[in-house]
Amino acid sequence: MSKKLKTLSLMFFGVALMTAPLLAQDAAVARAGLFKLSLIVGAAIITLSVAAGAFCQAKAISSACEGISRNPGGAPHIRFLLVFGLVLIETLVIYALLITIIILMVQWGNYNLA
Secondary structure, three states, X not given: OOHHHHHHHHHHHHHHHHHHHHHHOOHXXXXXXXXXXXXXXXXXXXXXXXXXXXXXXXXXXXXXXXXXXHOHHHHHHHHXXXXXXXXXXXXXXXXXXXXXXXXXXXXXXXXOXX
């Protein structure tokens, strides 16, 4: 068994073990747990998308600088493709932000304090 698979299975087991008490709760407590879970899922979505977007943007800028340094005559084309790629990457991060906001707003609308 590979090291990554062992780590993934241990993490899955830990999450399953931590979420087991939620199944024994009554409906009101379960609803509050669902609300908290939606906050965690929303935070995880935006965190992962921002981290992936930042990594991809850094890699794109690094590759563009390397390409321009190797071929200065192609700088305008490389610069255009770099800006276009950065716009697409940032658009994906903004879509993730919108999805997160939708998840949180839907759960906030369903959450009843009583």
